[in-house]
Amino acid sequence: MTALAVTTRRHNPDLAEWARRDSWTIGLMVLLALLLGFTKLIQPNYGAFGIQGLGISIMPLAFAAVAQAIVVIAGGIDLSIGSMMALTSVVAATQMEGQSGTFGVAVVAGVLLLGIALGALNGALVVATRVPDIIVTLATSFVWAGLALLVTAAPGGAAAPWLMSLTTGAFLSDWLPKAAIVLVVIVAAIWIPLSRSRLGVSLYAVGSDQLAAFRSGVAIGRTKVIAYAIAGLFGGLAGLSLTASTGIGTPVPGPYTLQSVAAVVLGGVSLAGGRGGVFGPLVAVIVLQLIQNDTTFLGIDPNYALVVQGVILVGVLILGSLLESRRAG
């Protein structure tokens, strides 16, 4: 898919065309609806509170998945997201401890800038060294994780109260978790203008076919660096949401890197680059979390959730390559 194809696609409002193009996301939403129905079936009193809990629980992974999606769309992969979250989270928590709420605003801004800088550094290393993305970001993941431990060796720090209140409870209706609203508003405010801009088209073009993008006049290196920088911004948001939901920073990275890859794959973003969006991965994160919750409601070993998630992931990859080979053949 070239840049040109992406541009024409967006100007076609035809519903059938939309269904065909986003069939994966639609399928995913059906899966989510079925899972919600199943959850209600096994846990009849599942309701507003369950949804609120879901909203808070998905937040860190959702931001991480958006970060991963943007890099993957641009033809890369970022294995340092989990460590980046740990680093930004401990920086936020240690800087906010004992400070005023107003100072907290400055810390949030600083941490987001830090995320952008870490991401840009990833991108610059990938572009400058021509070492595969997977190796560069694996290496930097150790750097970020080490720095996080240097910031604080043990979990600690604090979060500004206003930041914590952003993630707990509901807004307007019990069924609208604040965390989910914050998530959607932030992602939409960044992603919608981005995907409609020239830069957004370049991201898809670079991920889809670098040579074609280069011949169409896209600055490959610059686009890649920007993609990683935006991923860093979302990585910083993911780290902040960890601090906001727990009130502390933990220097040891959580399981977010690989789960973000899982969410991106399940969310219909092609690992070959150039295809997909951030909406699919967001739905995928909810699906993954709901599977985890259902093991609790069913009273079965929660580690089955990992097995189920892994099996789904393998299935998606097999399905994806089957579809691809059919298209090619």
Added chain:
Amino acid sequence: MKRDQVARRLAAILAVTSIIGACSSAGASTAPTAAAQASAAAASQAAPSVAPASAAATAAASTGAASAAALSAGSYKIGYSNAAGVGNGFREEQVCTAKAQWKAYGGSPSALTVIHRNTDAAGQASDIRSLIAKGVNAIVFNPNDPSALNPALAEAHSAGIVTVSVDSYVTDPNTWNLYNNQVMYAELGAKWLFEQLGGKGTVWYTRGLAGNPADDDRNEGFQTVLKQYPGIKVVPNDQGVFTGWDPATTTRITNDFIQSGQYDKINGIWASGMGKQIVDAIKAAGKKYVPIADADIGGFVNQLLDTKDFPGLTGAAVSNTAAVGGAGITLALKLLNHQPVQADPNAGHPNTVLLTPQILDNTTAQGRADLQKWVSVPGLNALWPLSLSIPGWTTYDPNTVPATCSGG
């Protein structure tokens, strides 16, 4: 281009395998906390004829006696969250004792929801919210962090759910804490060891994990006793050496210690749960044993009792019971039944029950017989803590615990 695609495929496969692999991966080091029986003797002497269920109410660790009403699972639903150390002996045993105690109260397996997985503090908060959504009456949990779960715990309280933190404390004001008195763990072992040396000599001080609350508490206890024995010198220094509660690290540290000749200059060892590895390394090096104080881990206690393979080994085991899981179930049921629970005024945290450790050594026939009782539970993993009962807090037959681990 093609090579990049291959690389990305590989990444995805890596993701899949790691997610699945996470199932079996052992969690990070976890405090081999817990301990317990001591004032048991006192409690059972005071009420020698109490039935097991009411014995649960004669609090061994807390100062005051509670009501004698028997506890039963009734129609309650309990949630249990352990979010680190899957595969770690202490954490596994802790979960088993919770299941065994629930069974002993007549609870059906389906009314006890156990979420036992490795995750971070945010993940444990998510697990607690799942349990709230499930509509349980009480949540017993081993916290991944003292304060990170507070928002989720506050939600539990507004839903009318009783919360009990075991093995470590949380700062949430409405949650009850129940854990082993780690200060006393260190004091008992240190006092025994220093007495063995006649109050004079050099002691190798091997600790647990730097920054861990249980390790900090143990250090406090060790230092307190050390001050009372001016004739005792500590190596490598007053702050000791950290094993990280990791068997491989402990073996390496001990080998280095022996090879550098430092072992030949010491008279005793204080250990924080890694005694088996230390004794094994001394035996492998063909050195003479020095008295050692450690925890009630099966492997170590078996060494103390094995005079054939470990001739001349003198040691003491301080209990650090993992039965805090079962005790947590008892505490939750007491709170649900509005039975009085006495908080320990010296715990340093409100709403806290501290369990008193017990020390047994192999220098007397009585001590050996008591140690033998600890290792008599069939099917118990050698790397797990041995003391399975906490008088006043657990009522199950310890022999049933290993079966609970493998079954539902």
